[in-house]
Structure formats: C-alpha cells, structure tokens
Amino acid sequence: ELKVEQNPLFLSMQEGKNYTIYCNYSTTSDRLYWYRQDPGKSLESLFVLLSNGAVKQEGRLMASLDTKARLSTLHITAAVHDLSATYFCAVANYGGSQGNLIFGKGTKLSVKP
Amino acid sequence: DVKVTQSSRYLVKRTGEKVFLECVQDMDHENMFWYRQDPGLGLRLIYFSYDVKMKEKGDIPEGYSVSREKKERFSLILESASTNQTSMYLCASSLPGQGFYGQYFGPGTRLTVT
Numbered sequence: 576e577l578k579v580e581q582n583p584l585f586l587s588m589q590e591g592k593n594y595t596i597y598c599n600y601s602t603t604s605d606r607l608y609w610y611r612q613d614p615g616k617s618l619e620s621l622f623v624l625l626s627n628g629a630v631k632q633e634g635r636l637m638a639s640l641d642t643k644a645r646l647s648t649l650h651i652t653a654a655v656h657d658l659s660a661t662y663f664c665a666v667a668n669y670g671g672s673q674g675n676l677i678f679g680k681g682t683k684l685s686v687k688p
Numbered sequence: 689d690v691k692v693t694q695s696s697r698y699l700v701k702r703t704g705e706k707v708f709l710e711c712v713q714d715m716d717h718e719n720m721f722w723y724r725q726d727p728g729l730g731l732r733l734i735y736f737s738y739d740v741k742m743k744e745k746g747d748i749p750e751g752y753s754v755s756r757e758k759k760e761r762f763s764l765i766l767e768s769a770s771t772n773q774t775s776m777y778l779c780a781s782s783l784p785g786q787g788f789y790g791q792y793f794g795p796g797t798r799l800t801v802t
Binding site for chain 2: 606608610617619623665675676678680681
C-alpha cells in the first residue's frame with residue numbers, strides 16, 4: 576500500500592528565510608505532484624515531476640524528485656507572505672484499473688514579517 | 689481554460705437527509721474523483737470513476753454512493769447524512785493515468801450536517 580508522508584506538517588517562517596518541505600513515499604511511483612491550497616479555497620497544481628532527478632522552479636519555489644530515495648522536496652527561497660498556504664504532495668498510485676493519487680497530509684506554511 | 693465546477697459552495701443539511709453533490713468538468717476527462725478533506729487528515733478518496741457508469745471505491749466509501757451517467761458529470765450521494773459527514777468535499781478530474789498535469793480540482797463544497 577502506497578503511503579505518503581510530508582514533513583513538517585506546520586511551518587512558521589520569517590520573511591526572507593529559506594526552508595524545505597519533504598515528501599517521502601513508500602513504494603515505487605514515477606509521478607509526483609505538488610499542490611497549493613489557500614485557506615477556504617481548492618487545490619491548485621504547482622509542479623509535476625515525472626522522472627528521477629526532475630527539478631522544476633517557479634518563482635521562489637523549487638521542487639525536485641529522487642525516485643530512488645522515494646523523496647521529493649519543495650524548497651522555498653527568501654519566503655514572502657504571499658507564499659502562506661498549505662502545500663500538498665501527491666504520488667501517482669497505479670494499483671487498480673486506472674490508479675489515483677495518494678496525498679500527503681499537507682504542510683501548512685505561515686510566513687511572518 | 690480548464691474548469692471543474694461543483695454545484696454548491698456551502699450546504700447545510702439535517703441528519704438523515706439524502707444529499708446530492710454534483711460535479712461537472714468541461715475538459716473531456718475520463719477520470720473523476722471525490723475526496724473529503726478534514727483538518728489533520730488531509731485528502732481522503734471516497735470514490736472515483738474512470739468511465740461513464742464505472743466506479744471504484746476509494747479509501748472511505750462507507751455511507752456514500754456515486755453516479756456517473758455522463759462523462760462530464762460525477763455525483764456524490766450521501767444516502768442518509770450523518771454529522772460525521774460534515775466536511776469539505778472536493779471533486780477532481782484527470783486524463784487517464786492521471787495525465788501529464790495530474791488532477792484538476794473544483795472549488796469544493798463545505799457541507800454541514802446538523
């Protein structure tokens with residue numbers, strides 16, 4: 576059974592600082608997704624990582640994937656208040672006829688001035 | 689622009705009522721999903737469908753059923769609502785095998801059962 580663990584679950588950062596969110600998963604998968612959720616809103620896709628060593632960057636966020644270690648990271652550079660949100664990683668699970676995504680519990684990020 | 693819509697943003701129902709949550713997508717996606725989201729528990733998959741009239745149970749199907757009569761529409765049914773079904777319900781859709789971009793989510797329905 577595929578399990579996805581994120582840590583930390585809560586992260587309070589000061590503006591301007593760097594930090595990394597980790598996403599570990601338990602069985603082989605070749606696709607990993609990062610989503611962002613603002614309070615009271617739905618999930619918005621941030622990154623799709625499709626192969627070992629994949630790295631994607633958008634603004635102050637950079638995501639990477641190591642399929643051998645079954646680990647993805649979401650690195651935040653010089654955080655700003657606008658990045659405050661909950662971030663979810665999700666791993667493609669190919670059990671069953673079409674598969675689905677298994678989500679981590681989310682990391683609630685709060686960036687303070 | 690990709691769009692998944694849900695019939696209500698907020699819904700209040702009484703215990704024992706039959707509740708219908710509707711989801712419509714305009715992307716011609718084969719796969720559709722229903723999740724519930726609760727604090728501290730993340731997203732949990734209730735049911736998904738990979739074709740018209742096809743459905744598969746997710747992790748927490750008890751107390752729910754689904755219907756997919758048309759490709760663009762996926763309904764979640766609470767046969768007899770209970771207070772422990774108070775939650776945020778999210779619908780999503782995707783191409784087969786999750787597609788390149790993964791799942792697209794609707795805005796969510798916050799359901800309160802009193």
